[in-house]
Amino acid sequence: MEYILTKEGSTPFFIPVTDPTHSFPPASGEVFFNPRMELNRDATILVLSLIRPEQYLDAMGGTGVRGLRAAHECGLSVTVNDHHPHAVDLIRKNAESLGIDVEITWQEVNSLGSARHFDAIDLDPFGTPAPYIDSLIRSAKRYLFVTATDTAPLCGAHLRAGMRRYFSRPYNTEYHTEVALRTLLGFVCRETIKYDRGIHPLLCYARSHYVRLHLEIRPGAGAADRSLGHIGYIHHCSRCPTRKEQAGIIAETSSCLGCGGKMRAIGPLWLGAISEKPFLARMQEALPTLALHTQNEIHSLLSRCREELDLSYHYEYHTIAKALGRSPPGIEAVLAFLEKEGYRASRTHYSGTSLKTDAPAEVLIRAIGNL
Secondary structure: OEEEEEOOOOEEEEEEEOOOOOOOOOHOOOOOOOOOHHHHHHHHHHHHHHHHOOOOOEOOOOOOOOHHHHHHHHOOOEEEEEHHHHHHHHHHHHHHOOOOEEEEEOEEEEEEEEHEEEEEEEEOOOOOOOHHHHHHHHHHHEEEEEOOHHHHHHHHOOHHHHHHHHOOOOOOOOOOOHHHHHEEEEEEHHHHHHEEEEEEEEEEEEEOOOEEEEEEEOOHHHHHOOOOOOOEEEEEEEEOOOOEEOOOOOOOOOOOOOOOOEEEEEEEEEEOOOOHHHHHHHHHHHHHHOOOOOEEEEEOOOOOHHOOOOOOOOEEEEEEHHHHOOOOOOOHHHHHHHHOOOOOOEEEOOOOEEEOOOOOOHHHHHHHHHH
């Protein structure tokens, strides 16, 4: 295997040589490594520097970069696992090059999760995390971090695959990014509460081709019941911009109060907060103390997440403006109009042309039409 040396944060490590002419170059190497996920890894290092777990498992290590950075930059006790022998060899090479002591295991993820417990577990697979969630929930003592890159099934673009993997009915709306994030959160929640445990989101976000969860696992039936209270549905009108939330495990049937059209139920998924705002503030305070290449991007992400309303849907105001035959006004003007009318409104962390508001759809249409 041919290697080249690269660096993230303050950690140098070897990655396999890839074919730049390949349709997806990271997949052409003998061991998978995606440089586009640096922000994902940087944000996790920031989270780990604050929560300081006793033992951290990088369940699908690949090159080992995520776990090795946790050991090297945060001083944590780390286990790095992979089921592929070439990956295990590269993890060992990187650990030896860094001169750090980490446990390296060569096991199938579900076997490892069923046999051992770890304070914090990080699952970053290529594609869906669904087949591994149950065993890793049983294995995780306090924290579970999950990445999913199968955004098409999660958001409803590949409907049948999404229903099979996450036992939820997504619907490919204009706010499909939000649906993907909350579908994954809802799935992890339902897999957790059956063990009389609950989840508490610390930082969950969507970005480009993936969604990412950083969750605290809380013990007890009470915690499970509180998490169950976050399960519900978005009811979406396909004829007008009206949408609403409904808590509960069974979807209600309803008609749109705006136009009388049929409301589609999206879910079950997670309703409510997807991050802990005080924790995000702590992350921003700690950010300058770490040598992270994506520091500015993370600061912007955290700022948007702190400001964002906890609603499970958004509006693409450019789409509404187009339907009205008008040029879209500036988003800040729309937000100011809604707030002046007594409603809450915010931008979203994943799109520059979307906004969240608790104003009725007709008020938003009036705002865009009058500006």
